[in-house]
Amino acid sequence: MTTTGIHTPTARRSAATAQRRPRRERQGAAWVFLSPWVLGATVLTLLPMAVSLYLSFTDYDLFNPPHWVGLRNYVQMFTEDPRYWRSVLTTLTYVVVAVPLQLALALVVALALKGMKRGKGFYRSAFYAPSLLGASMSVALVWRAVFNDGGTVDHLLGTGGWADKPGWALLAVALLTVWQFGAPMVIFLAGLQQIPAELYEAASVDGAGKWRQFVSVTVPMLSPVLFFNLVLQTIQAFQVFTPAFAISAGKGGPADSTLVYTLYLYDRGFVASHMGYASAMAWVLLLAIGAVTAVLFRTSRTWVFYASEGER
Amino acid sequence: MTTTALPRKRVAWGRVALHAGCLAALLVMLYPLAWLLATSLKPANEVIASLNLLPSHLEWSNYSTALQGVNGVSVWRLLGNSLLIAGGAVLGNVLSCSLAAYAFARLRFRMRRPLFAFMIATIMLPHHAVLIPQYIIFNKLGLVNTYWPLILPKFLATEAFFVFLIVQFMRGLPRELEEAARIDGCGPFRSFFAIVLPLTRPALITTAIFTFIWTWNDFFTQLIYLFDPGKFTLTLALRSFVDASSQSSFGPMFAMSVIALLPIVLFFLAFQRFLVEGMASSGLKG
Numbered sequence: 001m002t003t004t005g006i007h008t009p010t011a012r013r014s015a016a017t018a019q020r021r022p023r024r025e026r027q028g029a030a031w032v033f034l035s036p037w038v039l040g041a042t043v044l045t046l047l048p049m050a051v052s053l054y055l056s057f058t059d060y061d062l063f064n065p066p067h068w069v070g071l072r073n074y075v076q077m078f079t080e081d082p083r084y085w086r087s088v089l090t091t092l093t094y095v096v097v098a099v100p101l102q103l104a105l106a107l108v109v110a111l112a113l114k115g116m117k118r119g120k121g122f123y124r125s126a127f128y129a130p131s132l133l134g135a136s137m138s139v140a141l142v143w144r145a146v147f148n149d150g151g152t153v154d155h156l157l158g159t160g161g162w163a164d165k166p167g168w169a170l171l172a173v174a175l176l177t178v179w180q181f182g183a184p185m186v187i188f189l190a191g192l193q194q195i196p197a198e199l200y201e202a203a204s205v206d207g208a209g210k211w212r213q214f215v216s217v218t219v220p221m222l223s224p225v226l227f228f229n230l231v232l233q234t235i236q237a238f239q240v241f242t243p244a245f246a247i248s249a250g251k252g253g254p255a256d257s258t259l260v261y262t263l264y265l266y267d268r269g270f271v272a273s274h275m276g277y278a279s280a281m282a283w284v285l286l287l288a289i290g291a292v293t294a295v296l297f298r299t300s301r302t303w304v305f306y307a308s309e310g311e312r
Numbered sequence: 313m314t315t316t317a318l319p320r321k322r323v324a325w326g327r328v329a330l331h332a333g334c335l336a337a338l339l340v341m342l343y344p345l346a347w348l349l350a351t352s353l354k355p356a357n358e359v360i361a362s363l364n365l366l367p368s369h370l371e372w373s374n375y376s377t378a379l380q381g382v383n384g385v386s387v388w389r390l391l392g393n394s395l396l397i398a399g400g401a402v403l404g405n406v407l408s409c410s411l412a413a414y415a416f417a418r419l420r421f422r423m424r425r426p427l428f429a430f431m432i433a434t435i436m437l438p439h440h441a442v443l444i445p446q447y448i449i450f451n452k453l454g455l456v457n458t459y460w461p462l463i464l465p466k467f468l469a470t471e472a473f474f475v476f477l478i479v480q481f482m483r484g485l486p487r488e489l490e491e492a493a494r495i496d497g498c499g500p501f502r503s504f505f506a507i508v509l510p511l512t513r514p515a516l517i518t519t520a521i522f523t524f525i526w527t528w529n530d531f532f533t534q535l536i537y538l539f540d541p542g543k544f545t546l547t548l549a550l551r552s553f554v555d556a557s558s559q560s561s562f563g564p565m566f567a568m569s570v571i572a573l574l575p576i577v578l579f580f581l582a583f584q585r586f587l588v589e590g591m592a593s594s595g596l597k598g
Contacts, residue, residue: 029500030421037412037431037475040468045434048445055444062451109337112330123334125584130341132580132587135529137550138569142348145562152347179341183591190592239438242531249554262440262532269444270536279444286441293436 049286056280061273073280084281086256087264090170094260095237098174103229106181110188111218124189128182140176140246147172147247163247166257173258176243184229191225192218220305227304231296238289241266261285348573352566359562374563378571382549383541387571394528394545394572397462401527402520404466405474409519410512412469413478414504418490434472439532447536461537466523474519477590481515482508518590521583525576546572 031038056073058066077084109127113120133139146152147162147169154162162168195218203213241262244252252259252267259267261281269278351359352374354367381387415421416428450461469475489511490503498506509516534548541549550572553565580587 027421030415030419030424033411033415033419033500033504034421034427036408036467037415037469040408040465040470041430041434043449044446044465044468044470045437045442048442048449051445051448052441052443062448109334112334116327116330119331119334123338124588126338127341128584128588128591129580130345132525132529132576133345133573135526136573136576137529137531137547137554138348138573139344141550141553141565141569142344142351145351145566146344146347152343179344186588186591235436235438239440245531246554265440266532266536270447275444275448282438282440282444285438289436289438 052279052282055276056283058276060275060279062275066276069276073277074284077277077280077284083256083259083264087252087259087261090257090259091238091240091261094170094174094177094240095234097171098177098240099230099233099237101174102178102181102233103184103226105178106183106185106229107188107226109181110185110192113189114192124186128186131180131182134176134180135242137242137246140243143172143176143243144247164254166255169247169254169258173240173243173247173260177237177240184233187225187229188222191222195221223304224306227296227300231293234292234296235289238285238292348566348569352563352570354563356563371563374567375571377564378567382544382552382568385541385544385549387546387568389542390544390546390549391571393459393543394547394575397459397534397545398524398527400459400463401466402523404463405469405471405523406516406520408467408469409471409474410478410509410516411504412475413482414508416475417479417482418508419500431472431475435476443536450537456537457540457543458537459543462527462533471523474523477519478512478515480593481512485511514586515590517583518586521579521586522590525579528576 055066057068057070059069059072060066109123113123116123130139144163148154148164151163153172162172199217199221200213203217208216239262240260244258244260244263245266248254248258248263250263252263262285265278265281265285268274268281346365350365350367353370353372354374355369355371358364358367379387381390412431416424416431446461446465447456450456453460455461485508489507490498493503493507529547531547531551534545535551538544538548546568550565550568553561553568
């Protein structure tokens with residue numbers, strides 16, 4: 001915290017003037033540095049949030065002025081629109097399937113790579129590659145073809161085309177997400193390497209076997225990283241769009257089985273020009289993500305263990 | 313620490329099994345990419361009909377068809393559009409995010425704590441909550457169907473992820489350098505450009521690479537803002553194949569997919585160390 005050992009008169013005098021220098025001047029510099037962010041946060045974040053809240057109570061088609069309708073969009077959403085509930089259910093199913101599978105796989109692979117002396121760097125990069133490529137339309141199209149009728153999966157498993165079967169198409173989308181387990185894996189691996197070796201040594205001196213060490217040392221020490229990955233991947237999963245768009249040609253089919261929330265929002269807002277309705281959907285999504293994050297944080301108190309106060 | 317003969321043998325077998333398992337997993341994982349490459353070179357009648365990964369002969373015409381482009385727009389044009397958007401985004405993000413990060417990491421100002429908390433909160437904010445009004449704003453400004461909505465927000469540090477990443481990195485830099493510079497009469501601006509920014513280079517490179525790849529892959533934003541085929545990016549052009557996917561267009565479609573993936577693959581090969589470390593140190597999304 002302190003600069004020690006500087007006792008020359010000049011240094012002391014400069015430090016004193018620096019302290020006496022009016023605060024406003026230094027603040028001014030900070031605001032100059034901050035100005036792009038302030039502008040962006042105001043005009044492109046705060047203002048749009050307020051506007052979308054307002055629009056959610058209106059009927060608006062982009063061309064005619066917004067027309068106030070009170071809670072009608074919300075009422076319609078919750079009580080008169082089966083496709084809306086379909087999209088909610090689809091998204092929740094997708095989140096519940098894709099996120100745990102993805103994190104479990106990421107953890108298993110990270111544990112496998114952890115103690116590896118040779119080849120760790122290679123595997124780490126190779127397993128990470130799909131996390132970058134998988135977000136592209138190119139790979140989403142591959143996914144559709146591979147899971148289509150007559151595609152590889154059909155040939156191997158004889159299941160027919162998943163993309164055409166209501167129950168299976170969503171699973172294909174979820175598998176594309178699971179396939180991108182490299183991103184959380186890299187974070188797990190970094191977390192595993194932070195665990196001090198002494199803890200394992202002490203545990204084994206106390207007679208703890210591999211499993212016991214995993215439960216009593218690895219899991220608690222890794223819990224902050226696990227929590228971090230869980231929050232991040234869950235938030236992202238709620239917003240999945242491209243693979244569902246690709247696999248269903250933008251329609252959310254078959255039988256609305258891949259109509260994820262954002263796809264329906266896109267459909268209402270930008271295809272059907274119901275901007276008010278789409279805004280209401282956006283606000284419910286915002287609140288839902290906020291609520292889920294809050295619940296995760298709340299439960300984290302019982303299972304996330306912080307070794308030292310200074311961590312993170 | 314020292315391994316005796318017996319345990320070493322057991323460990324070695326475990327290791328072989330581990331590597332075998334990893335390689336097997338890798339083969340499964342890389343299959344879709346191998347499939348993509350193979351299909352881009354297959355003649356039309358083999359695309360779906362056979363499970364064979366390897367084509368009977370290499371159908372290079374898929375690529376020449378792909379190079380002609382979509383809707384009368386050549387691939388070079390699409391590639392140029394993609395590069396322009398990604399390049400603009402990279403420049404904007406690196407510049408604006410590093411400026412904001414310096415203020416948060418190093419300068420004192422009123423409201424610093426609440427603003428920092430707000431900045432962190434916007435990381436979790438779903439894009440859709442601001443999407444529609446942003447669209448309306450750009451629409452009112454007559455900027456829909458231009459590249460401005462895709463590039464301009466990056467110059468305003470709207471990607472809080474990167475601000476946070478750079479803040480974390482700057483906090484790790486020794487303060488003594490700036491203090492010494494200040495004593496020598498260096499103001500915050502010189503201090504930023506001459507001392508802090510060069511030292512922050514690893515974080516800036518990570519920001520640049522991730523921005524490039526995410527912008528390149530981004531589909532949603534391009535989908536809503538661009539509708540003139542001449543302004544399409546490679547990603548959007550691929551979209552035209554989403555609707556019409558007759559078997560005959562499969563080869564060219566996947567040839568174009570390969571072309572669209574190529575820059576990411578190259579980036580990955582060139583910068584994988586930065587990517588993996590940037591990811592690990594900051595917990596960035598994939």
